[in-house]
Structures are given as C-alpha cells and as structure tokens.
Amino acid sequence: xxxxxxxxxxxxxxxxxxxxxxxxxxxxxxxxxxxxxxxxxxxxxxxxxxxxxxxxxxxxxxxxxxxxxxxxxxxxxxxxxxxxxxxxxxxxxxxxxxxxxxxxxxxxxxxxxxxxxxxxxxxxxxxxxxxxxxxxxxxxxxxxxxxxxxxxxxxxxxxxxxxxxxxxxxxxxxxxxxxxxxxxxxxxxxxxxxxxxxxxxxxxxxxxxxxxxxxxxxxxxxxxxxxxxxxxxxxxxxxxxxxxxxxxxxxxxxxxxxxxxxxxxxxxxxxxxxxxxxxxxxxxxxxxxxxxxxxxxxxxxxxxxxxxxxxxxxxxxxxxxxxxxxxxxxxxxxxxxxxxxxxxxxxxxxxxxxxxxxxxxxxxxx
Amino acid sequence: xxxxxxxxxxxxxxxxxxxxxxxxxxxxxxxxxxxxxxxxxxxxxxxxxxxxxxxxxxxxxxxxxxxxxxxxxxxxxxxxxxxxxxxxxxxxxxxxxxxxxxxxxxxxxxxxxxxxxxxxxxxxxxxxxxxxxxxxxxxxxxxxxxxxxxxxxxxxxxxxxxxxxxxxxxxxxxxxxxxxxxxxxxxxxxxxxxxxxxxxxxxxxxxxxxxxxxxxxxxxxxxxxxxxxxxxxxxxxxxxxxxxxxxxxxxxxxxxxxxxxxxxxxxxxxxxxxxxxxxxxxxxxxxxxxxxxxxxxxxxxxxxxxxxxxxxxxxxxxxxxxxxxxxxxxxxxxxxxxxxxxxxxxxxxxxxxxxxxxxxxxxxxxxxxxxxxxxxxxxxxxxxxxxxxxxxxxxxxxxxxxxxxxxxxxxxxxxxxxxxxxxxxxxxxxxx
Numbered sequence: 001x002x003x004x005x006x007x008x009x010x011x012x013x014x015x016x017x018x019x020x021x022x023x024x025x026x027x028x029x030x031x032x033x034x035x036x037x038x039x040x041x042x043x044x045x046x047x048x049x050x051x052x053x054x055x056x057x058x059x060x061x062x063x064x065x066x067x068x069x070x071x072x073x074x075x076x077x078x079x080x081x082x083x084x085x086x087x088x089x090x091x092x093x094x095x096x097x098x099x100x101x102x103x104x105x106x107x108x109x110x111x112x113x114x115x116x117x118x119x120x121x122x123x124x125x126x127x128x129x130x131x132x133x134x135x136x137x138x139x140x141x142x143x144x145x146x147x148x149x150x151x152x153x154x155x156x157x158x159x160x161x162x163x164x165x166x167x168x169x170x171x172x173x174x175x176x177x178x179x180x181x182x183x184x185x186x187x188x189x190x191x192x193x194x195x196x197x198x199x200x201x202x203x204x205x206x207x208x209x210x211x212x213x214x215x216x217x218x219x220x221x222x223x224x225x226x227x228x229x230x231x232x233x234x235x236x237x238x239x240x241x242x243x244x245x246x247x248x249x250x251x252x253x254x255x256x257x258x259x260x261x262x263x264x265x266x267x268x269x270x271x272x273x274x275x276x277x278x279x280x281x282x283x284x285x286x287x288x289x290x291x292x293x294x295x296x297x298x299x300x301x302x303x304x305x306x307x308x309x310x311x312x313x314x315x316x317x318x319x320x321x322x323x324x325x326x327x328x329x330x331x332x333x334x335x336x337x338x339x340x341x342x343x344x345x346x347x348x349x350x351x352x353x354x355x356x357x358x359x360x361x362x363x364x365x366x
Numbered sequence: 367x368x369x370x371x372x373x374x375x376x377x378x379x380x381x382x383x384x385x386x387x388x389x390x391x392x393x394x395x396x397x398x399x400x401x402x403x404x405x406x407x408x409x410x411x412x413x414x415x416x417x418x419x420x421x422x423x424x425x426x427x428x429x430x431x432x433x434x435x436x437x438x439x440x441x442x443x444x445x446x447x448x449x450x451x452x453x454x455x456x457x458x459x460x461x462x463x464x465x466x467x468x469x470x471x472x473x474x475x476x477x478x479x480x481x482x483x484x485x486x487x488x489x490x491x492x493x494x495x496x497x498x499x500x501x502x503x504x505x506x507x508x509x510x511x512x513x514x515x516x517x518x519x520x521x522x523x524x525x526x527x528x529x530x531x532x533x534x535x536x537x538x539x540x541x542x543x544x545x546x547x548x549x550x551x552x553x554x555x556x557x558x559x560x561x562x563x564x565x566x567x568x569x570x571x572x573x574x575x576x577x578x579x580x581x582x583x584x585x586x587x588x589x590x591x592x593x594x595x596x597x598x599x600x601x602x603x604x605x606x607x608x609x610x611x612x613x614x615x616x617x618x619x620x621x622x623x624x625x626x627x628x629x630x631x632x633x634x635x636x637x638x639x640x641x642x643x644x645x646x647x648x649x650x651x652x653x654x655x656x657x658x659x660x661x662x663x664x665x666x667x668x669x670x671x672x673x674x675x676x677x678x679x680x681x682x683x684x685x686x687x688x689x690x691x692x693x694x695x696x697x698x699x700x701x702x703x704x705x706x707x708x709x710x711x712x713x714x715x716x717x718x719x720x721x722x723x724x725x726x727x728x729x730x731x732x733x734x735x736x737x738x739x740x741x742x743x744x745x746x747x748x749x750x751x752x753x754x755x756x757x758x759x760x761x762x763x764x765x766x767x768x769x770x771x772x773x774x775x776x777x778x779x780x781x782x783x784x785x786x787x788x789x790x791x792x793x794x795x796x797x798x
Binding site for chain 2: 079082084085087089090091092093094095096097098099100101102103105120121124125129130131132133134135136137138169170172192193194225272
C-alpha cells in the first residue's frame with residue numbers, strides 16, 4: 001500500500017507555512033516542527049528503553065515516508081528500526097506478537113488509511129487481549145502515522161480515523177496538534193502499557209511551533225486524557241483536536257475582531273476524552289461548537305454532544321450545540337472541492353455566529 | 367520453426383555487424399549478460415525457451431513417517447529416544463483428551479456450555495509436538511490444540527473452568543469456551559479471528575531472538591483452512607525475512623469447516639509454500655505421533671540454533687465435526703470417516719507401539735479410560751457449583767490502569783447493587 005505525492009504535499013506545506021499556522025505565543029523559545037518533535041520523542045524513548053523499537057514500511061534507510069524516523073536507523077541499527085515488506089496485516093501482527101513477547105513496538109503506518117488492512121490486529125488482538133487474558137498479557141504498542149486529509153490524494157488517502165478507533169474500549173487514541181503535543185504525548189504513549197493509536201497529520205509535520213525549554217527537555221511528558229485550553233474566552237466553547245485546532249484558532253482570531261471571545265479546547269486525546277474540561281468551559285460560556293475533519297455521523301462531535309445531553313452540562317447550554325465536520329462524502333479529488341469538503345475557519349465562524357445568534361434552524365436550512 | 371527463426375536472427379546479426387563496420391560512427395560493445403541473471407529480484411539462469419511451471423513440474427513433497435498402521439517402526443534408525451515415562455504420559459494425555467472431548471461435547475448438547483470443539487484425529491500432532499517442545503517455549507494455538515495444553519500441564523480443572531467460565535477461569539469468564547489462556551504454561555490467549563496468531567507468533571519470536579542467550583522458540587499452530595487468510599502469507603514472509611525462531615505447524619486435517627482441501631487450494635498443499643518463501647519445510651504424517659515428535663524436535667533445534675523459521679505440514683483428518691455448530695455428515699460420507707477412525711487412527715497406532723514395547727496393555731487401557739472419564743465428570747460437577755466471577759471483573763482489565771470513566775461506572779454499579787441487590791443473583795457470583 002503506497003501512494004503518496006510528496007511534491008504536491010511539500011508544495012502545499014510551503015504554501016501553508018507562508019500562510020502561517022496559528023501557533024501558541026506563550027513561552028515561545030524555539031520553533032520546532034512537528035516532525036522533529038516526534039523524532040525527538042521517539043529517539044529519547046528508544047535511548048531510554050532498549051525494548052522500544054520502530055517498524056513499518058520505509059522507516060529505516062529511507063528515514064520514513066514522511067521522515068519522522070530520520071536518523072534513527074543510523075543510530076539504532078537494523079535490530080531496532082525495521083523495514084518491513086508491504087503487508088500492514090503482517091507487521092501490525094508482528095507488532096502485537098512482539099508486545100506479547102515483551103517488547104514495546106512503535107508500528108508506523110505510512111498513513112492510517114492503510115491501517116484498515118490491519119484493523120483486525122489493532123482491535124481484535126491489541127485492544128482486547130489484556131482483557132481476554134484476565135489481565136495476564138498487556139499489549140504496549142504505539143500505532144502511529146499520518147491520519148486524515150492531506151492534499152490532492154483523493155478518497156482513499158484522505159480520511160480521519162479518530163471516530164473509528166476511539167469507538168473501541170481497550171485502545172487509547174491520541175490526536176495531537178502542536179509540536180509540544182506531539183512530543184509529550186508520543187513519549188507518554190510509548191511508556192503506557194496499553195495499545196495507543198497515535199493520529200498524526202501530514203500537513204502538520206512541516207509546521208514549526210514554538211517549544212518551551214521545558215518541552216524540549218527529555219523529561220517532558222504530557223498526560224494522555226487531558227485536554228488543553230489553547231485560547232481562553234467567555235462567549236463560546238469550541239472543541240477540536242489535531243489539525244482542526246488550527247481551523248478553530250483561526251476562526252477564533254477572526255471572531256475576536258468582532259468582539260466574540262471563543263474558548264478553544266484542544267482535546268489532545270480522543271479516548272480517554274476529557275469531558276470535564278468541556279463541561280467546565282461550557283459552564284462558563286453556555287455555548288458549544290465542535291470542529292473535526294472526520295465525517296459527521298457517529299463522529300467525535302456526535303459523541304461530545306451525546307455526553308452533554310447525558311450530563312448536567314445540558315442545562316448550562318443557552319442554545320443547541322452544533323458540529324462543524326468534514327462533508328459527508330468520500331473526499332473529492334478536485335482541489336476546489338477538497339477545500340470545501342473540510343472545515344474552514346469560515347465554517348467555524350458561521351457556526352459560532354449561528355449558535356450565538358440562536359439561529360441554528362435558519363442556518364441549517366440553508 | 368525454431369531453426370528458421372534463429373537463421374533469421376543470425377542473418378540480422380551479420381547485417382548489423384556489417385553495418386557497424388561500414389559506419390564511421392563507432393560505438394563501444396555492450397557487455398553481454400552471462401548465463402546467470404543478476405537482477406535484484408532474482409539470480410537465475412537465462413533460458414531461450416518458454417516453459418510455464420505448475421504443480422506437476424515438481425514431485426509431490428513426501429510425507430515423513432516412523433510408524434506403520436500397526437504401530438511398528440519402519441526404520442529402526444528413526445525411532446526417537448523417548449523415555450518410557452514420557453511415552454506413557456503422551457498416551458495417557460491422548461486418552462484424557464478423548465474423554466474430555468466426548469464429555470464436554472455432550473455437555474454442550476445438554477445446554478450446559480455454549481460451544482465446544484473436539485480434537486479427534488489430531489491427537490498425534492498434539493502429543494508428538496508438545497513432547498518435543500521445552501516448557502519455556504511459547505505456544506500460539508488456533509483452537510484445536512487442547513492436547514498440547516494438556517501435555518504442557520494445564521489440568522482438566524483449568525480447562526473445564528474455562529469452558530464453564532466460572533470464577534476460577536484464568537480468563538475470568540470473559541471468553542467463549544475453548545479460548546484458553548495460561549501465562550504459567552506459556553500459552554497466549556486463543557484468538558477467534560482465524561490466523562491472527564500467525565504474524566503475532568512471528569513477532570513474539572522476533573522478541574525472543576533479540577534476547578541474549580535465547581533458549582526459547584515459538585510454535586504456532588494453524589489449520590490448512592486458516593492458511594487461506596492473508597495473515598498466513600504475511601507470517602510466512604515475515605518469519606523468513608526477519609529470520610525468526612518460530613515453528614509454523616500446519617494441521618492439515620482436510621477440511622475448513624465443510625470445505626474440503628481440494629476446494630481450498632491448488633498446488634501441493636501448504637508445505638509447497640514454504641520453500642517458495644525461503645522457509646525450511648517438512649511434511650509429516652500427523653497420524654504418526656513419533657514422526658511428529660522427530661519433526662518438531664529437529665525443527666526446534668534448527669530454528670533455535672540458526673534463527674530460521676521452519677514450516678511443518680502435518681497431514682491428518684478431522685474425525686469430529688468442526689464444532690458444536692456443525693454436522694459433518696452433511697458433506698462427507700460415513701465410510702470416509704470410518705477409514706480414518708479405524709486404519710489411520712493416531713491414538714490406535716501409538717497404543718500399538720506402546721504395546722509392542724511392553725509399556726501398555728488392555729487392562730491398563732481400561733482403567734486409564736475410566737479414570738480419565740471419571741475425572742472429567744467429577745470436575746464438571748465441581749465447575750458447575752463454583753461461583754461465577756465477581757461482577758467487578760466485567761470492568762477490570764480493559765486498560766492496565768482503570769480510567770476515570772470506568773471507575774465511575776464501577777462506582778455507579780456498586781451503589782446500584784447496594785440499593786437493589788435483591789434483584790440480582792449476587793449469591794451466584796464471587797463476592798468481596
């Protein structure tokens with residue numbers, strides 16, 4: 001399974017970085033790309049623990065299809081950075097077996113689209129064996145790779161698996177946004193004894209985010225299951241994760257100009273989901289919009305709305321919550337349509353305006 | 367035709383040479399390929415003739431055996447040196463396995479357990495392979511290897527507790543019957559989706575290979591039916607390319623539920639795939655316990671010392687139905703089954719061998735059968751009386767550390783049960 005269009009992607013990256021991503025201004029000391037933050041995290045954990053190893057397609061001499069494992073093969077050799085034949089079902093199975101055998105594999109999918117070929121190992125074996133063995137056999141694996149839409153790679157290469165994997169008990173599902181998120185959460189994912197699905201984003205790899213000295217230190221770890229308030233605000237809560245966080249932050253910037261203060265919550269982890277952070281924020285803002293790149297039905301936004309309904313947070317709402325999601329179609333190839341199939345800052349500002357103006361039915365009928 | 371065209375080619379070549387001589391433009395001579403090609407993907411000789419290869423291009427892979435149908439050793443040099451106690455232990459476990467299958471199968475029919483799978487016809491593969499392994503070796507089984515587990519030390523009680531899902535089941539009643547698990551006996555939890563154990567076994571073998579002074583191998587059992595899954599191919603390929611100490615043991619029992627092997631694949635069985643992928647391969651008579659023992663013992667030695675995988679295809683016949691959800695007389699004749707129950711019965715063959723060696727006789731057989739039966743009946747009665755697992759077990763072990771969301775559910779359940787305990791059969795469950 002391999003089809004990637006690096007020139008297109010890098011061209012787009014260049015455009016994107018010119019457009020400048022919304023990056024945290026706080027405590028900025030050094031810009032580090034997401035790719036380097038991931039590389040640093042994996043390197044540090046491999047250094048620390050002999051049992052940690054990386055496997056996947058092109059991860060060794062080639063440095064990984066997206067260069068996340070750059071330099072690791074040179075440093076750790078064939079034994080710990082393993083290029084595999086092109087069989088997702090095979091190397092995901094190998095990773096599960098190696099975890100049964102006492103190692104701590106990091107299993108790279110060239111993109112998560114290809115993980116469908118291996119999903120039986122991820123769900124039926126990795127996620128359930130600890131439970132089925134009566135707690136005798138833990139399965140510490142990180143399944144990682146780019147998830148969601150990149151650019152110009154069509155229906156089969158552009159889809160978000162956040163909702164799919166976060167549906168399953170036994171898995172932890174992480175969807176980081178910034179370099180700090182990627183580093184801290186990757187290290188936590190490698191250390192935890194449960195299987196983790198670590199959903200990265202191809203577009204984010206090349207984006208530099210400022211990283212504090214603390215985040216750059218080898219001791220930096222973030223807890224899995226805790227959301228981060230990326231921007232404080234009092235009028236409306238905008239919940240997002242991964243690259244959708246950028247969309248939300250851009251919208252928030254724009255709305256701030258109109259006097260609307262959004263509180264942007266970057267979930268960081270989809271399972272466990274930090275609902276307390278959402279509830280706290282909604283108790284303050286009384287309005288809620290969710291933003292995700294995945295499809296609407298049974299999605300992350302749907303889950304958040306359901307939890308709001310089932311809890312006292314429901315009574316905090318002054319208006320119905322609304323979801324901003326990817327369009328409910330396979331990703332179109334045409335670049336003009338592709339842009340429209342993903343949430344844009346404009347969609348978020350429209351949703352916020354509708355929720356705050358309590359004009360949901362009007363907006364929805366358009 | 368061939369002559370004619372080569373004459374043509376000759377003429378052309380002469381012309382070309384002449385043209386080159388006449389030309390003022392000189393070009394260096396291209397280096398000619400030798401007789402053997404040097405492609406990255408193949409080093410092989412060149413030929414000038416098209417010849418498609420098929421299953422008839424090779425002789426069928428032979429089937430290694432030690433005993434004949436009368437339990438007599440065919441070639442004395444091949445008789446393994448197994449001590450008397452071990453031989454008797456192997457046979458006693460076969461008897462135990464048969465009795466357990468008989469009674470647990472019936473208990474499913476009576477509605478006492480939900481599901482069962484028998485092992486008839488494959489006892490030789492179980493005992494022969496299990497006796498040739500070391501206790502530290504790791505076993506990835508499919509679901510029809512109960513004899514292997516028995517031999518390794520799992521007791522009738524452990525097995526019956528699993529099938530009844532009571533509080534003493536190592537899996538805490540979380541899995542359907544025959545999905546055994548045992549850390550102490552190095553058995554990985556049995557997985558229902560077919561063939562997933564295969565790449566996993568290779569992965570575990572890779573982990574062992576990395577251990578300094580490794581003395582462990584992995585054995586992976588699978589049926590010829592499971593070998594149709596993509597996982598099987600992936601496992602073969604990874605075992606070979608990662609150079610792993612793993613024995614891939616195929617139990618070719620002739621049927622994938624109702625589909626006979628002739629409809630499952632073309633070519634010379636599962637064994638033919640081994641050499642194609644660069645794996646040391648052996649085909650063995652699975653109804654001959656001693657042949658399986660020799661095969662696995664040598665495979666173990668080879669795989670451990672050289673870190674190279676071994677594929678063994680053990681030929682046998684699934685005498686029983688696939689599972690309690692199957693009636694095999696719908697797709698095969700009673701005569702066919704008879705042949706394998708009588709002439710080619712692995713238990714019978716092994717018993718005759720023991721009798722020839724003076725290690726067994728009709729009397730000891732009779733008492734062993736009774737003892738084996740009694741213990742299963744007694745254990746089942748006890749297992750049914752044992753409590754079900756603590757209700758908390760349904761929420762434990764989803765994660766290594768219980769997340770707050772599950773803790774919350776646990777607390778809610780606790781409070782709920784305090785309030786409404788009279789509506790629940792709590793006395794049937796283990797309590798604090």
